Structure formats: C-alpha cells, structure tokens
Amino acid sequence: MQIRIKNKNYQLPIYLPDATLGVARNLDSMDLAKVGLEGVMVNTYHLIQIPGEEILQKVGGIKKMMNWPGFVSSDSGGFQLFSLIRKNPDMGKVTDEGIVLYNGPKKQKKTMFTPEDSIRMQFALGSDVMICLDDFTPPEANEKRTEESVMRTISWAKRAKAEFTQQLTKHGFEENNRPLLLAPIQGHTNDKWRAYCSEELQKIGFDIYGLGGWPFLPDGKFDYSFCEKNAELTSKDSYRFALGVGTPENIVRLFFMGYQFFDCVLPTRDARHQRLYVFKVDPKALDREALRKLAEENRLNEIFDYTYISKGKFSTDNEAVSEFCDCPICQKTNGVPQVSKAYLHHLFKIEDGSAFRLASLHNLRTYVKVIEILRRA
Ligand SMILES: [Zn+2]
Structure with a gap:
C-alpha cells in the first residue's frame, strides 16, 4: 500500500516522530534519516510563535530549514489551544468563528485563530500533510457539548477545505503533486455523533481521516474498541491516521484495524x-x-x-x-x-x-x- 504526497510515493504504514518545533528533540535531520524515518509531525501553533511566519517564509518553510528529505505533517494547533483553555478558561474560548485567545489580564486584547488561519499557516510552513482545525470533544462532554463539537468540527472542516483549495491555486500546486488534507473525526465515544461526523466529513471529501479524540478508558487503558469502531466509519479504501498513537503494540493492533499513519511522542519521551x-x-x-x-x-x-x-x-x-x-x-x-x-x-x-x-x-x-x-x- 502506498500514498502519494506531493511528488513522492511513500509505502504504508508509516510512523512519524514528534518534531513539535521542527526538531525531534536531541536529533537532527541526518539522525532521523539514518534510522529510516520518512516523515515528521510538527506543530503549527508553536512554529508560528517561534520562529514565526515571517522567518519561515523567508527561509522557504520548515522542511527547507530542517533540510529534511522526507515529508512534514503539521497538526492544526487546535489541540494545544484547547488544552490551554481547558486548563485555564481565562486564556480564551471556543466560538463558531474560531478560537478566541485573550491577551492581557482583563481580557481586553483578543486574537482569533480560525480554521482558515490554521490552513494558511500550514501553507506558510510548507507542510505536506495538513490537518483541519477541529473542536475536540472532551471525554467528559455531555450530549449537548458532543453535538456542538461535532457540528463545529464539520463546519470548520468545510471552511478549511475551501481555504485549502484556494491556497493550492495560489501556490500553483497541481493535482498530482499537491499536499494532502486530513480531517479528524470527533464525537468521543458517542456512536451517533461520531458516525454523523464521519459521514459529513466524507461528503466534503478529504485525503485522510483522523482518529480525533481520546482513545483511553477512564482507568487509563488504551481503548481498542473505540479505535476499531472509528475505523469502520470511513469507506473501506480510506487512508486513516491514528493521531497521537501509540506504543508498538497499539500500532500493530491499529494497523490491522485499517490505520496506516501513526505519530507519537512516546519513543523520544521514553528515551x-x-x-x-x-x-x-x-x-x-x-x-x-x-x-x-x-x-x-x-x-x-x-x-x-x-x-x-x-x-x-x-x-x-x-x-x-x-x-x-x-x-x-x-x-x-x-x-x-x-x-x-x-x-x-x-x-x-x-x-x-x-x-x-x-x-x-x-x-x-x-x-x-x-x-x-x-x-x-
Ligand atoms: Zn539499538
């Protein structure tokens, strides 16, 4: 099984190490190539803070800066912002338009991070596999919050796809050498809303579907049944990305459920x-x-x-x-x-x-x- 990303074909499955700020901590691009890695996962939100969009554009993107021969996947930045806001609600809030971030003690200054911003920034990074901004369904969400996060995830994915299509034209990408776009499926373990989310995202049409949410049971054990059900929601020949997964055992078991992409901080963190x-x-x-x-x-x-x-x-x-x-x-x-x-x-x-x-x-x-x-x- 293969996938074409820009002008290169990659064998699947594939594992991407965490390179949040454009570096898999303590390792350079030569090290990564030496052990046979072909892609890395960077973080849009963090890279836009440092070195920043202007520098990235001047140096020709993160891949060029890293002199990395493989591909770069970038997450939307949403997960980090949600985590920040969940920990401290004074940091911002999630609205239908996008994520509002407060700067300053009295919330007097606001910045908005929209699905369009996220895609535009991922083009500035020069990413090869981009991820739509989604509204993460927290594990403790009730029915109403689950519905809200699913509806927002669908609406944001639609806007992200429109921006992605515009940016492809602006950057002169042709169909056979373009970056890919991934949409995460949300809805936590609510079968009805997760199925609806998956159906609507497939109507919009994405290159890869992501396992959105939190694949852990309340006792901390990995939730294989959640991952299996999620894989069955997309059409048989879909590409599926198990976002943030996992241990070698998780990877093997999810591969046989139909996932082909994995990214995880574990091997470098455990090291x-x-x-x-x-x-x-x-x-x-x-x-x-x-x-x-x-x-x-x-x-x-x-x-x-x-x-x-x-x-x-x-x-x-x-x-x-x-x-x-x-x-x-x-x-x-x-x-x-x-x-x-x-x-x-x-x-x-x-x-x-x-x-x-x-x-x-x-x-x-x-x-x-x-x-x-x-x-x-
Ligand atoms: Zn060894």
Whole structure:
C-alpha cells in the first residue's frame, strides 16, 4: 500500500516522530534519516510563535530549514489551544468563528485563530500533510457539548477545505503533486455523533481521516474498541491516521484495524526517561502475518519489551541495548556494540546530552523496525 504526497510515493504504514518545533528533540535531520524515518509531525501553533511566519517564509518553510528529505505533517494547533483553555478558561474560548485567545489580564486584547488561519499557516510552513482545525470533544462532554463539537468540527472542516483549495491555486500546486488534507473525526465515544461526523466529513471529501479524540478508558487503558469502531466509519479504501498513537503494540493492533499513519511522542519521551524498547525475538523472523496472528491471540507482549537502562545491573553490562537491533548505537564491530548498556547507563548518570540522543536513536529505530515488519507481506 502506498500514498502519494506531493511528488513522492511513500509505502504504508508509516510512523512519524514528534518534531513539535521542527526538531525531534536531541536529533537532527541526518539522525532521523539514518534510522529510516520518512516523515515528521510538527506543530503549527508553536512554529508560528517561534520562529514565526515571517522567518519561515523567508527561509522557504520548515522542511527547507530542517533540510529534511522526507515529508512534514503539521497538526492544526487546535489541540494545544484547547488544552490551554481547558486548563485555564481565562486564556480564551471556543466560538463558531474560531478560537478566541485573550491577551492581557482583563481580557481586553483578543486574537482569533480560525480554521482558515490554521490552513494558511500550514501553507506558510510548507507542510505536506495538513490537518483541519477541529473542536475536540472532551471525554467528559455531555450530549449537548458532543453535538456542538461535532457540528463545529464539520463546519470548520468545510471552511478549511475551501481555504485549502484556494491556497493550492495560489501556490500553483497541481493535482498530482499537491499536499494532502486530513480531517479528524470527533464525537468521543458517542456512536451517533461520531458516525454523523464521519459521514459529513466524507461528503466534503478529504485525503485522510483522523482518529480525533481520546482513545483511553477512564482507568487509563488504551481503548481498542473505540479505535476499531472509528475505523469502520470511513469507506473501506480510506487512508486513516491514528493521531497521537501509540506504543508498538497499539500500532500493530491499529494497523490491522485499517490505520496506516501513526505519530507519537512516546519513543523520544521514553528515551529521555531511560526507557528503551527492545524486541524479545529477532524481528527478521517476523512478517505481517506473524504479527497479525500474535495480535489476534493477544500475544504481542511475547515480542515487545522494555529495558530500564537506569537499573544498577546495567552499570557493568558490555552488551548492546538490544541484541536484535541494527540502530547506530547497537551496531556491532567484531562483536562489540558501538554503545554498550554500561556506557549508556553511565552517560545518563552523568546527565550528558549525548545519552538522550543515543537512546532516542535506538527507540526510533525500533519503531521503524515495527513498521518494516508490517510492510513485509
Ligand atoms: Zn539499538
């Protein structure tokens, strides 16, 4: 399975690391390419604050600034603004026109962030996969709030698509080399409103449909049934993006539900917290069908594991972080890994910046390996 993004075809599924401010923390674009990544997820709202639209336009967009050979996906900025407002209602409010942000103590200054603004800014970033501004349905929403967020998400998606179409013409994109547009489906776990949202978005027509909302149960467990139901709402051949998902196990299980795009902060965040992903078996011996069987039998824990490199027992361990990993740090010369567990343990202990980089390289390579197995028919 493939998708064409601008003038390049990409194999699916695909995983994008978090690069909120145009950098996957502690790693440069050469590092990302080295471990086999092909796309990154940046944040529109944060990049428009810094370095700002004017600088981005002068340097030719974020991809050019990063000198990144892959594609860039940008989220709308909505999720960050909703989180800000949910934490502190004095920060702003959501209206049918867009998100109002208050500046100053007495709410006397206002700025408006509309669905059109978000798309215009994503063109300024030079993004390849753009995401419509949506009205996130909070998990605690009642029927009325759920209906409101769904109706607003549909109306905003319509406006975003109109702006996107105009910007395509303005920037001279042709049909076979244009960026793509994604619309998230909202409605939380309310089957009626989520189905309605999906139906209306498909009438407008988008390249990719996103898993909007919060895929977790009240007890914190991942909500697979929510993700499965959501995937069934879009037509069979749709491209589906599991926004913000997830662990290697989540990715495998959602791939078999019909999701092809994943982006998640976990591998780089866990790397900074000294949590490293390892395979229990040689991934070379696995293919898509093997993973399908393990997922169906709920046995994925037989292949995925974690190593907590801060544990004292690793202080004298000369072995590689993972015997099955071919990342730049686990690669062996004459049987000796480039970076041993003992050395990585030491680098974290003395809080050297290189520890974050090395651990992130390893974790991201493990994610790419999972994707490679899923592509291996
Ligand atoms: Zn490794």
